[in-house]
Amino acid sequence: MTAIQARDVSLTFQTADGPVHALKDVSLTIDQGDFVSFIGPSGCGKTTFLRAIAALETPTAGTLEVAGMTPDQARRRRAYGYVFQAPGLYPWRTIAGNISLPLEIMGFGRADRAQRTRRVLDLVDLAGFGGKYPWQLSGGMQQRASIARALAFDADILLMDEPFGALDEIVRDRLNEALLDLWKKTGKTIGFVTHSIPEAVYLSTRIVVMSPRPGRITRVIDSPLPRDRPLEIRDTPEFIALAHQVREGLREGHGYD
Amino acid sequence: MNRLLPILTVLLAIVAIWYGAAVWMNAPWVRDQAARAETVLTTGDLVRQTLTLDRPVLPAPHQVAAGLWDGIAGQKITSKRSLVWHGWITLSATLAGFAIGTAAGILLAVGIVHNRAMDQSVMPWAVASQTVPILAIAPMVIVVFASAGVTGLLPKAIIAAWLSFFPVLVGMVKGLRTPDGMQLDLMRSWSASRAQVFWRLRLPSSLPYLFASLKVAIAAALVGTIVGELPAGATAGLGARLLSGSYYGQTVQIWSALFAAAILAAALVALIGAAERLTLRRMGLAR
Known part of the structure; x- marks a missing residue:
């Protein structure tokens, strides 16, 4: 079952300095029960994309479906819960x-x-x-x-915008573990924005790497890690290889700078 | 004790300066009288007489205190010479004006926050209303109301409201706008209606600002009421007491009424301060 589907979604903000392309031609399918992380430098549109799913922003082009409805309808049907950084x-x-x-x-x-x-x-x-x-x-x-x-x-979908960004590393580790546990217990679909490579790799079934100017998806990495993940999994070669892949994806996106 | 000492020192200094000023300002009159009676004054006589005049230029603190005491405790409270009676007349109009002004200020602020047209049009008028000297407006309000047969509390309350709505308006516009984008986005993510956002988020968030404004507003309402009592014809209230005192050169009466007004204002502000502490502590907003 598809939880969220984006087809060629673009979102342009009109500012005093001209248009800013926060998202350009973003296409992505998120299945029900997936834990999807969005990672990328500031300005890559990861938060904007999450907000568009939540109908807090409106795409200027393309189609976006949440639980088979428009984001607006999905919100009124209580399809998602949103967690902010604070x-x-x-x-x-x-x-x-x-x-x-x-x-x-x-x-x-x-x-x-x-x-x-x-x-x-x-x-x-x-x-x-x-x-x-x-x-x-x-x-x-x-x-x-x-x-x-x-x-x-x-709500079937949980959207989280850097929820642990303001917390220290120790607390963050514990909350990451707790979140995985919660996800396993509830079977929710989770969209998770983060700055941290280890956090993304540890939590996700899929990692979406994004890059700025214009905001776009450069890589979608499916995680080979099992769903049961003790914290120690972060020292395994698979984990390290995956983190390396994400880092490469991030570097790719910066190739033009 | 550590905090009391500086306060007492300042108070003592003020009283000392006041006594000095009373002697100095009343001395010409006393000397004049002595010269006419062709008596010679010792310094002791001069000081004693300057501090016990019936109609001094500047009454001494103990004279004002005695006048105040006599006005509050020495008269039946239904007497026209009782400061309690006059104080009540002023207080009732002040409270009525404060209530009207606060309600108007809050309603206008709610309108400004929720309606774009009001946002752009109301504030300049509100500011303009405060730049008009209240002394010029007050007699007109009194006269207009009197010609319609309305006298007494209401016209004064209108003048009080005129002064007190403004701080409430400014404070509440700021207060109702304190919730940040994240708080409002959260509400949106729950598809909250504007009324729900107002009652559950905006209004509670604005309370610290409201209380700060109310303190200014109640003092302004008192000033407005007293100004409203000044125009000729008013026979009751602290303002009328001030005016009649100045007609008949009863400086002790003027100063007593002044102090009564100051005490009233301080009590009202303290009362709101207490309500503020109580409410904000209960709401977890106390700083």
Whole structure:
């Protein structure tokens, strides 16, 4: 089953300095249950592409289908949850209150909200923290809460825009492991934007390498790694070879600079 | 104690300067009187007399304190000489004007944030309204309302609202716009309606700004009310008390009314400050 399909998607921003081609002729198919990472230097359009999938930006050309619908329809059908780089939790709401915010907006009943909130808190390993306020939690825990918020309404697709970019390496490793675990448990389709080669290689079933000016896909690498991945897998020759491939792909994209 | 000491020192210095100024400013009159009566004044006599005049140019602090005490505690509160009675007249109009002004400021801010046409048209008018001297506007408002048969609280409240809506408007426009792009994108990703974005995100985010504006607004409302009480005809309120004091050269009365107004303003601002601390701490927004 195809979760996301892009055909010749282009997106041009009109700025005072003339048009900026954030995306040019991007074609990509993401299957259901895939974990797809988008990697590339700043300005390569990886975030723009993710936002276009979420209907936060509108492509200027090409077609984009999310769960067989237009991105706009998909959003209204709650097809995806979005996680940003910052947790963006409301300081005046408890963790549970933050997680039930989208549920309130979408009109879920009170009992349903409580039950869903409890379930996703368990899922991100924050059981018992529902009554705490965001400032009482560490940065890593806050980001986990924001992931729980994106999971609360059972979207099939999880879009993550550098969710761990602001965290330190140790926390990041632990969250990467937890995310893989979560992905295995829920079977979601995940689109994941990152700057980090090891993160992309460790997490993904497919790695999409992008390059800037104009933003485009230069390589799509299917990962030969098994779905069960302990952290130690990062020391295996397969992992290192894959990371090397990604690095080459990134260098290719920079060949014209 | 460490914090109290500097405050007390400053207070003491002000009182000392005030006494000095009272002696110095009232001395010509006392000397004049002595010259007419052809008596010779010792320095002690001069000081004593300058500080106990009935209608001094500048009353001494203890005279003002006595006048204030007499006005607050020495009269029945229904008496026309009671500062409590006059203070209540002023306070009620201030609160009414503050409520009107705050409501108007918030509503205009909501309009500005949500409507492009209002965004581009309202602010210049709001700024213009504040550049008109309130002293020029106040008598006109009073006269227009009086000709329609409306006197008393409402015209004064309108003038108070005129001054107090502006800080609320400016603060709330800023406050309602504090949520950043990410917060708004999150809301969009949940297909939230504008009303939902307003009630759940914009309004709570704006509260710190609202409280800061309210403090300015309530002080401005008090000033507006007192100015509204100055035009001839007003017989009640701290403004009227100021005016009648100046008619009859009752400087102690003027200063007492002035201090009563200052105390009232300080109390109102402190009250809003307390509400602010309480609310923001409960919301986790306290800094």
